[in-house]
Amino acid sequence: MAATAQPLASQIAIDILKQGGSAADAAIAVNAALGLMEPTGCGLGGDLFAIVWDPKTGKLHGLNASGRAPMGRTLEETKMKSAAIMGEGEGIPPFGHLPVSVPGTASGWFALHQKFGKLPMRTILAPAIDYAENGFPVSPVIAEYLRMNLARFEEYEEMIDEFDNARAIWFADGAPQAGEVFKNPALANTYKLLAKKGRKAFYEGEVAETIDAYMKRIGGDLRYEDFAAHEANWVEPGCVDYRGYDVCELPPNGQGFAALQMLNILKNVDLTQWPRASAEVFHYMVEAKRLAFEDLAKFYADPDFAEIPLDWLLSEDYGAERFALIDPEKAMTDPAPGTPPSTIDGEGDTTYFTVADKDGMMVSLIQSNYRGMGSGLSPDGLGFMLQDRGELFSLDPDHPNAYAPGKRPFHTIIPAFVMKDGAPFMSFGLMGGGMQPQGHVQVLVNMIDYGMNVQEAGDAARFHHSGGRSPTGLHGDPVGELDLEPGVPSETVAKLKAMGHKVKIVDDGIVFGGYEAIQRDSKTGVYSGATEMRKDGTVAGY
Incomplete structure (x- = not known):
């Protein structure tokens, strides 16, 4: 069974499960699809957390795949740069390079796959690649979120160091309408790279190198070394x-x-x-x-x-x-x-989904770029937007959540x-x-x-x-x-x-918010699913 915020993503999960994939495999496939289909809530530029019930060990496993602040920027520099944009005492800006931290999502996928995966990543990512290349019809609630994100980006465009890339991918003719067929071939290419070369392609290869060059071009602080040092944690x-x-x-x-x-x-x-x-x-x-x-x-x-x-x-x-x-x-x-x-407290736009397989494995997974689609920054040719999670740091040096180089923000x-x-x-x-x-x-x-x-x-x-x-x-x-x-x-x-x-x-x-759930009957093993009536989601099972 799968409960997700987008009907096509739920179907993808079932297809992966029918091919013999684990709940972890299906969860990765769902997340990849939602990075394309629900970019207002998630994507490769964001972070990921999961709880997995493993029936083999009879144990719950927690995964923290959240990224860290740039190691090359100090608290004082962050305060100074933030004040120049927001004013004194107003915190870190919500857009542009200052709130960007290392994206942890890909590390979460590969950590889940290494521990609980059954199918190869090329099989898991294939449905999302196909939809990214050939298109899918935008669903109604996500279309409205795209409209809202575009309006917000345009309102705060002066904070965004570079918005042409994002506009070209998602907003070339304004926000996509419900029912409009949307494609993202650049994201398909990034997924193909991950399917072929694995985690290293993101954190030690082409993706990290592209983001490093992009950040240098726009005056940002995230560097290749920040990616190379990143690890997800169980x-x-x-x-x-x-x-x-x-x-x-x-x-x-x-x-x-x-x-x-x-x-x-x-x-x-x-x-x-x-x-x-x-x-x-x-x-x-x-x-x-x-x-x-x-x-x-x-x-x-x-x-x-x-x-x-x-x-x-x-x-x-x-x-x-x-x-x-x-x-x-x-x-x-x-x-x-x-x-x-x-x-x-801040606002956040997120995707949550859950998948359960025939063996009893259950995956509870949440993934987000934080404020809507994120920072407004989309690195050259990658097809995804970088998160703005670092907005949630405090600039008070005495606060436990104070910004520090290499630190994870409150989530x-x-x-x-x-x-x-x-x-x-x-x-x-x-x-x-x-x-x-x-x-x-x-x-x-x-x-x-x-x-x-x-x-x-x-x-x-x-x-x-x-x-x-x-x-x-x-x-x-x-x-x-x-x-x-x-x-x-x-x-x-x-x-x-x-x-x-x-x-x-x-x-x-x-x-x-948006709720998804799968309940399991301990006596019969039967799953009961629920989905959010306030979203586009569906539950699918077989």
């Missing part, structure tokens, strides 16, 4: 028990542990005493999010550069301590991060996995910047507390809270804004306003 997922289910996320530099912190707070109250769509349930979830995100802003960073008190943050005692700060009657006016026993993209009684229960995720941890929790509350099935849990009306402290050091309104979908009852909206929440009804669906 990491240990962290898990917490939520009412008998073990919910697992990847550790920082990502934000996955914020979802676990929220669950540790929420387990201190029986939510089922109220209806799911009640103000009380929304209130407790929002307040748990706000408390968890205060800690996220203070502590989450690259663990190679920062001491992070992870055991304390995920402890049940700390969850209970944080729960005690919630007033059941009104919103907190100024929540703060916790203080460990010994002290040691928003997070895959998730749920275990039940030692067996895999669900592989799932939800796209969309800071929406992701709060989306994970809402889906789990819907299923575990309220008994919804895997599709109903994603369809239920959601909230999205923004504001408060940020890992960039640029903090927002401490109360923040609470976005609600139109499906939330009017009496709930009114009561949340009376509690002090700054409520806004948002009906475009974009801010509420």
Whole structure:
């Protein structure tokens, strides 16, 4: 089974599985296809995270394939160059070369393939190459995202060191329309190179050399040496028990542990005493999010550069301590991060998908260029755009997430996995910047507390809270804004306003993320899939 944000990508996954490929093979094929078909959410210029259930070893494996900042640019240089564009104290620009870090996606593909692959990469990448050369019809939601990205690029074009390449690939005649047949032969050629020469072609060969020359031409800082030094890392997922289910996320530099912190707070109250769509349930979830995100802003960073008190943050005692700060009657006016026993938000457009094979392997994978399509920079002849993930560094030298040469920035993209009684229960995720941890929790509350099935849990009306402290050091309104979908009852909206929440009804669906999931019945081995009604996605199985 495969659940992805684009129908053709789901079909590609099934084709790979039918050829005897593993779930990892199919996931790579999906990601390659989405780099072409959903360039607004992902691509070879971005980063990748995954959680894999391996039935052979009975173990969850975590993969962090996120890239690092240029080794040749210091914090002081970054502050100076950023201030010249943004003004003093306004952070790293969202576009151009300053937020670009090494793309980790290709390293993630080859790490997955080396550990779990069955088919050769030429077979895995063949469907994406074929569509890139011969074209595919653009789907409606992605067409709208392309239109929005073009408008944003044109608004901030003066920040982008070079935009002609990107315009020629994606916007030669304006943004592609829904149903328009789109081709990207340059990307096909890059995929052919990877299929033939492997990982080295990207990090030690032609791709790295091309990006090095491009960066030198436009005045950027990323160099061949940054690519050659890059490695993806296998990491240990962290898990917490939520009412008998073990919910697992990847550790920082990502934000996955914020979802676990929220669950540790929420387990201190029986939510089922109220209806799911009640103000009380929304209130407790929002307040748990706000408390968890205060800690996220203070502590989450690259663990190679920062001491992070992870055991304390995920402890049940700390969850209970944080729960005690919630007033059941009104919103907190100024929540703060916790203080460990010994002290040691931004928007994002992302693709999430999950694949499960006949042997029981399940892959939960998320991949992104960060802000929409990324930096606006598309290196000569490669057919993909470089990410702008480095915008999420702090420029405060005392912050754990402060910019440093060779450091990984704070990351928003997070895959998730749920275990039940030692067996895999669900592989799932939800796209969309800071929406992701709060989306994970809402889906789990819907299923575990309220008994919804895997599709109903994603369809239920959601909230999205923004504001408060940020890992960039640029903090927002401490109360923040609470976005609600139109499906939330009017009496709930009114009561949340009376509690002090700054409520806004948002009906475009974009801010509420994009959910995909595969659930496994431990007794029968049967898979049940769900896809996001707010996106173009489909679930396919055989």
